[in-house]
Amino acid sequence: MKLKQENAPVYEALTKHMKNRVVRLDVPGHKGGRMNKPLRDFLGEQCLRCDVNSMKNLDNLCHPTGVIKDAEELAAEAFGAAHVFFIVNGTTAAVQTMVFTACKAGEKIIMPRNVHRSAINALVVCGAVPVYVNPGTNKRLGIPLGMSVEDVKKAIEENPDAKAVLVNNPTYYGICSDLKSIVEVAHAHGMLVLADEAHGTHFYFGEGMPVNAMAAGADMAAVSIHKTGGSLTQSSLLLCGKNVSEGYVRQIINLTQTTSGSYLLMVSLDMARRNLALNGKDMFAKACEYVRYASGEINKIGGYYAFGQDLVNGKDIFAFDDTKLSVHTRAVGLAGVEVYDLLRDEYDIQIEFGDIGNILAIVSAGDRELEIERFISALSEIKRLYSKDPAGLFDHEYINPIVKVTPQKAFYSNKKAVPVKDSCGRVCAEFVMCYPPGIPILAPGEMITTDIINYINYCKEKGCLMTGTEDLEINYINVIDE
């Protein structure tokens, strides 16, 4: 019998398995929670009972032939992909699989510099060489945008030996490049197109959304179902088009992915796919409606600027994701990260991130009017109680990197730690980033400049969570010891 989107094969098999009351003389050793009762009481008995190992009737993630294969095929149908892989090592693993599939050591990959750290990490591991396309920047908001088709075309023509182009669809801020045109240019030059769709699950199901990678003809896409699709944290999908070999991609995945795939994560992917296929359109319409309402109300408060479709310019902002509730805070005299901290510390509201000039709230159909009203009211109160003269605020603009050596070479070179203040002119051997958003300020192999040092110091002063360096305090930075 042909399976339908109403089915959820992993869920159905797990349900049946639990009814059978099979004797557990295998791992995991907690045996449905009996070995660790406080954990069972905390997480719930059902959760621990579902935490099982691969077995014949539940299939095996490394080599799926049964219910996982069925679930992946249903996902492929739902996402319009030739093949889909369930990923349980995070979207990081999906992004890395895309890079490893497309490039070997020494081969070139074209990408915007505002990629997530997972993409540059992949270059450190496999030794591929990045060709960065500088993203456009919005001076008022101080954020990096998408890539213009002209810039991608130029990079492709200058680097005809590159193997692939990686595109954020969308960026963390909800900004999309003209993916369809980029795919046409790249394919015309025999390059693969890889899409980081960590924040793009809803593009496959919502109405009036920017084009999704599979519809645009991209070859692979890493989709964080857990971010906006309703599965558990760390679960993800890797989508493939018809130009890549399913078997080769699976071999790449199995180089690094766990052999003990979590059924909690897999069943969450399976059930999220079913829910998205059946109800996705309505769910994302609801999220967009919340965002539309909240943006309007926030803009009425004054000072704040909730941005969206008004930014679209057909080039480096080809399209905007309407589910993103992004607010520019500078005119209130507060850095985004300061508003982010106030929301959490004073109002018990946790948002996704605050950077130097903006905050971003993730809104989904799981929210209620109540949460939206609280967010708006809290912003109104923050303005009333904490707003300052914006004159003293840093007018940050995205800083284009100066790449000296490949990320892999820099990461594995002889290094020494120097004080950040004395590092100007040296080549950085590690990452420096605010997390979130996790877009590197410095990646291994890039030159440290005065602008960058000032920016790092300002981020620290404003209370951004800085990560990536060996020195957790970021007083010292590793540079290449020439």
Add this chain to the structure above:
Amino acid sequence: MDLWFTEKHTDDVNFTIKVKKQLYSGKSYYQQIDVFDTYEFGRVLVLDGFIMLTEKDEYIYHEMVTAVPMAVNPEIKSVLVIGAGDGGTIRELTRYSTIEKIDMVEIDEQVVEVCKEYLPQTACKFDDERVNLFFEDGLKYVRRKENEYDLIIVDSTDPFGPGEGLFTKEFYGNCSKALTDKGILINQHESTYYDSYVDMVKRTHKRISSAFPVSMVYQAHIPTYPSGHWLFGFASKNLHPVYDLKAQDWEEFGITTKYYNTELHKGCFALPNYVKEILADE
């Protein structure tokens, strides 16, 4: 036939009353609404399984949230009531002829409709010409108001469910903005007798205190609420609930009350030690 309604006061304590007849049961967008006729307490309004009022003791609550602020500032003209779909607070306010405007914001229109039909004892003054009804979220409503009300009464359900937003710091801050310089905020403040409520009472008091220079708690005995010992909050920008009491002025209103009197007013701000300790604990 033996029909009983039980409300869970804690996991280990139930409150049960014998029911004559169930008059209404329905589910609105926001909550489950039930009305019972009972032998001991008359008609009873229940939201999501929690008793909101009974005909026998509702006067205590409604007098205490209205007479207390009116006796501190008898010149109150403009009042905002949030919640209060049963109409009891509105009924009490309309007894003061000096009040010029009563805006009521209730999130759930269905509660008002049900009360109009089944609880005429409280839902009897909605058509007073000074009363304006708004069916929307209280947090949203008050956010857009500035320096407009002399009194805000938060007559809400418990802090879990549709009333949740009315126990937040942003709400109290917005209330402060919506009030005039002599403005007073009254809120139902739950109870500290059972441990399960203690954290919320503490947090609520702390949040109100962060928004208002004067923030005090007073008490009343409400037999059908958990433990019977109920608290209210009195917050203002400068008026003290006892030192600024204008007993004579209030007497001159000539309003007959069953629970409140101006002597009790002074006494109700004197709290038991265990309550004082809880409120003082950061």
